Amino acid sequence: MRYYDRLIFELSKKGRTGYSLQAPQVKAECTIPSGLLRAEAPALPEVSEVDVVRHYTNLSQMNFGVDTGFYPLGSCTMKYNPKINEEMANLAGFQGIHPLQDASTVKGVKEVYDVLDSYLATITGMKHFTFKPCAGAHGELTGLMIMRSYHMSRGDMARTKVIVPDSAHGTNPASASVCGLEIVVVKSNANGLVDVEDLKPLLGPDIAGIMMTNPNTCGLFEKDIKEIADLVHECGGLLYYDGANMNPLLGAVRPGEMGFDIMHLNLHKTFSTPHGGGGPGSGPVGVCEKLVPFLGQNVSGFNGNFGVIVRALAYVLMLGKQNLRLAGRLATLNANYIKESLRDAYKLPIGSVCKHEFVFDGLIDDGSATGKPGATTLDVAKRLLDFGYHAPTIYFPLLFHQALMIEPTETESKETLDAFIDVMHTIAAEAAQDPEILHAAPHCAPITRPDETTAARNPILKYQDEA
Numbered sequence: 198m199r200y201y202d203r204l205i206f207e208l209s210k211k212g213r214t215g216y217s218l219q220a221p222q223v224k225a226e227c228t229i230p231s232g233l234l235r236a237e238a239p240a241l242p243e244v245s246e247v248d249v250v251r252h253y254t255n256l257s258q259m260n261f262g263v264d265t266g267f268y269p270l271g272s273c274t275m276k277y278n279p280k281i282n283e284e285m286a287n288l289a290g291f292q293g294i295h296p297l298q299d300a301s302t303v304k305g306v307k308e309v310y311d312v313l314d315s316y317l318a319t320i321t322g323m324k325h326f327t328f329k330p331c332a333g334a335h336g337e338l339t340g341l342m343i344m345r346s347y348h349m350s351r352g353d354m355a356r357t358k359v360i361v362p363d364s365a366h367g368t369n370p371a372s373a374s375v376c377g378l379e380i381v382v383v384k385s386n387a388n389g390l391v392d393v394e395d396l397k398p399l400l401g402p403d404i405a406g407i408m409m410t411n412p413n414t415c416g417l418f419e420k421d422i423k424e425i426a427d428l429v430h431e432c433g434g435l436l437y438y439d440g441a442n443m444n445p446l447l448g449a450v451r452p453g454e455m456g457f458d459i460m461h462l463n464l465h466k467t468f469s470t471p472h473g474g475g476g477p478g479s480g481p482v483g484v485c486e487k488l489v490p491f492l493g494q495n496v497s498g499f500n501g502n503f504g505v506i507v508r509a510l511a512y513v514l515m516l517g518k519q520n521l522r523l524a525g526r527l528a529t530l531n532a533n534y535i536k537e538s539l540r541d542a543y544k545l546p547i548g549s550v551c552k553h554e555f556v557f558d559g560l561i562d563d564g565s566a567t568g569k570p571g572a573t574t575l576d577v578a579k580r581l582l583d584f585g586y587h588a589p590t591i592y593f594p595l596l597f598h599q600a601l602m603i604e605p606t607e608t609e610s611k612e613t614l615d616a617f618i619d620v621m622h623t624i625a626a627e628a629a630q631d632p633e634i635l636h637a638a639p640h641c642a643p644i645t646r647p648d649e650t651t652a653a654r655n656p657i658l659k660y661q662d663e664a
């Protein structure tokens with residue numbers, strides 16, 4: 198058994214301590230009502246300082262992050278987070294504030310919100326942003342509440358449906374449903390774009406609006422967006438833009454000019470804050486001029502995750518106009534470079550130029566000619582772990598059966614991309630020769646193939662004391 202295979206409770210030895218505290222200098226009187234006091238001390242592990250340090254350091258090294266390796270997770274923009282962002286978010290004047298502090302004592306904080314608001318408005322073509330939403334999905338809900346409030350303020354109560362493309366990120370229909378709106382699905386055509394002919398008959402007086410991602414989750418630019426915007430506006434609906442991954446458009450196109458009325462950005466994707474594991478995010482919502490009066494939706498107690506907002510501002514200031522545009526172009530170039538380099542080994546259902554991400558539909562030769570079961574996208578993803586890469590997004594979008602969705606991001610060098618391409622070719626060759634190598638992968642990870650459904654539905658997150 199490796200040292201770090203044990204839980205910290207299993208390292209416990211009675212009487213061992215990792216601290217030494219001075220005896221209290223003042224006599225404290227206990228005012229906690231006796232009914233609320235524990236009868237017995239909690240069962241905490243008794244370990245030395247070095248045990249604790251090694252335990253948590255080893256655990257951290259079993260994890261994977263952009264600081265340890267390439268993380269091409271499609272639709273998630275896992276890009277490098279410049280360390281200066283952390284320094285800025287850690288400034289004493291930002292760290293020590295309290296949300297209930299008097300506004301006159303936090304003028305600098307107010308300025309951070311105002312300056313970032315004006316930059317995001319310039320970048321997106323919206324009029325103003327609210328920073329309350331704490332995630333992309335939270336932004337979607339906020340945006341849809343704005344959409345609904347707008348229709349209701351005009352006495353237009355019949356608009357209870359929202360159109361969502363079949364390629365949409367799962368949070369889109371989920372947010373619409375939480376907002377109490379009925380979902381109408383519009384189909385994608387063979388090129389992976391919203392089918393305008395399928396859209397037309399769906400439009401009418403019951404439509405509150407449409408939610409779109411552009412470039413969409415296949416990484417493709419919805420080139421009919423102007424026509425779609427006109428059609429939706431003509432029917433009295435509004436256009437919602439899911440700007441979670443706006444990287445490729447930075448400095449090139451503004452959602453406001455494409456005809457969108459409401460949008461969210463994921464600061465924790467497009468504007469570099471680290472994310473994953475559900476940890477603090479920010480999904481500011483921007484609106485066009487006529488919707489500014491509806492911006493005050495009360496979706497969180499305070500003004501969102503301030504640390505994430507500071508990081509986004511630091512990032513925008515550090516890059517400046519020229520380099521933000523360059524980031525957009527590099528995101529696009531990197532994705533197309535990988536796509537073109539691997540199309541000889543992986544099925545490419547949509548071959549056109551992509552934006553920041555693209556989708557393969559499994560292996561061209563999955564090895565089933567060997568008489569063994571063919572290697573699937575899951576097998577490729579698991580095998581990548583053996584080579585030290587985080588797997589791309591798999592089985593999303595739902596348009597394809599063996600989707601493998603790759604987003605390299607703009608922060609990776611050509612050398613990193615080439616190394617990944619080599620590994621993807623190696624894996625494809627292994628699959629063709631002996632798919633069993635892939636079925637049994639990962640061979641080098643601490644855990645191989647957990648029962649993922651049970652792990653997700655019934656996770657055991659707490660130490661169960663056998664005594």
Ligand SMILES: *Cc1c(COP(=O)(O)O)cnc(C)c1O
Nearest residue numbers: 272332333334366368439441478
């Ligand atoms: C990540 C993502 C979201 C949801 O963002 P969260 O912060 O995870 O709630 C929504 N739409 C798209 C396209 C995304 O990539």
